[in-house]
Amino acid sequence: MGTDERRRFGSVRKLPSGRYQARYIGPDAVRYSGPRTWAAKDDALGWLRSEERLIEMDVWKSPDRRQTTERARSLTVAEYARRWNEQRAVKASTRAQYQSYLRVHFEGTELADMPVGEVTVADVREWWAEVRDTSAGKSDGATRNARVYAWLRTVFESAVEDGLLDRNPCRIKGAGVTKRQRTITVPSPAEVSTLADGMPDRLRLLVVLAAWCAMRRGELLGLRRMDVEPDGSLLYVRRGVTFVKGQPVVDTPKSGRERTVAVPPHLHAAVVEHLGEHVGKGRAALVFASVAEGNVGGIVDEWTLRYHWQAAREKIGRDDLRLHDLRHAGSMWAASAGATVPELQRRLGHQSTAAALRYMHAAESSDVAIAARLSELAGGDAP
Known part of the structure; x- marks a missing residue:
């Protein structure tokens, strides 16, 4: 073992190997050793003097911090x-x-x-x-x-x-806020029925469920027979499909959590009929397969789905309508039917209440418009 030679700042000791080690206690009360040992005592003292000078100039950083700074300059x-x-x-x-x-x-x-x-x-x-x-x-x-x-x-x-920056330089107020760029005019139940009729038989129910169950496209494409109650009353959202470079990727739902969605009773028979006519017998058979015959196809291609959707919306003169807008419609209908914010949140699979609140407010505004139209029907006459 070597012995420390005490100094006004730090210490130097000679190791059994004959080399010299320098150490000091920094402003953060942590003991630091030199980055290496030196053959000459003067070299060890020189390192101590350079560290002391940094402290005197109030520009000292811990050696680890200095390495991080060097990384930040090279990366x-x-x-x-x-x-x-x-x-x-x-x-x-x-x-x-x-x-x-x-x-x-x-x-x-x-x-x-x-x-x-x-x-x-x-x-x-x-x-x-x-x-x-x-x-x-x-x-x-x-x-x-x-x-x-x-x-x-x-x-x-x-x-x-990671210690590469002292403060985040992205501080432009409002730059990261996304604002809705288009006004959505949600389709009516009658329009949804017409849209569904414009789709191939194997995809008709997809449009219906997108609206009445307010489900995402990927959630619908990921449905399998095992995810649907035989009587058509419940859907279990267990996975979601996204497309990366045109290829389907199956993962958890967008929210990361599974949920159960109740199907409106007037659609139970349609779900049962679809299961019987367009879905394979196996539990893992896709509810919406890429081919009609044999029901052995894979996930519906996003371009195929887009092609049929565009044709269907043209029939009702709604070229502005996106498939995702059906989810907005279903959310509005659920809010108008009296769903609470927590109920809407669970049904839609949202992690926060913000979106559910937007649909609640939109439904309230819609109700005002309905009341105004009722007065128009009455011709403005008081009872």
Whole structure:
């Protein structure tokens, strides 16, 4: 064992190997040793003097922190974001979306090539201006931009947690807020019936359930015989289907939680009929298969479904209608039928009450419009 030679700042000791080790207690009350041992005592003392000088100048950081800072100077934002995308525990469809943000809106920009540790709020603001200019005039540009910004803000938040940044530079007020860009005019029950009639027989029920059970496209495409009560009264949402580069990916539902959805009684017979005519006998047979004959097909291709949907909506003159809008319709109908916020939340599979509250408010507004139309029918006459 060596013996410490005490000094005003730190200590130096000669090790049994004959080399010298320097140590000191930092401003954080932690003992630090030199990054290596030295053959000459003066070299060990020189390292101590350099550490003491940093403390006197009030620019001292722990050796670990300094290594992190060096990493931040050598690692570009694009490299860090790429690693972040790869390591993030998310669904395959979400990862593909993040990779799209990186590829389309980030790589090749000045901000992407900057060292992580040197990014400022001004740098982010300049990048954000470029993103907005590039998407100007596009119908979904504002929504996508907000999502891209929210993604980058989360990436930088992780960089702060990793010690590469002291503070998140994404601080542009309102930049990550997504606002609805289109007004949805939900279809009426009669329109939904007409839409369903315009679909192939094997997909007719998909449209009906999308509306009356307020289910997502991926939840419907993931349904199997085992997920449907034989009498058609209940559906068990256990999985969801997304498409990554055109290929179906089966995962948990979007919310990450399974749920049970009650089918309105007037549809029970239609569900039972569909099971008998279009679904294979096995428990794992898809409720909506890609072929009608034999019921042995795989998951319905998203482009095939889109083709039939576009043809169906043209028949009612609703080219603006998306398949997802049927879910909005079902949510509105459920709210109008008296569902409470927790009931709506459970039925829709939402993790927060925000969306359920929006449907409640929308249903209230719709009821006001209904009352006004009733007065119109009465011709304004008082009873």
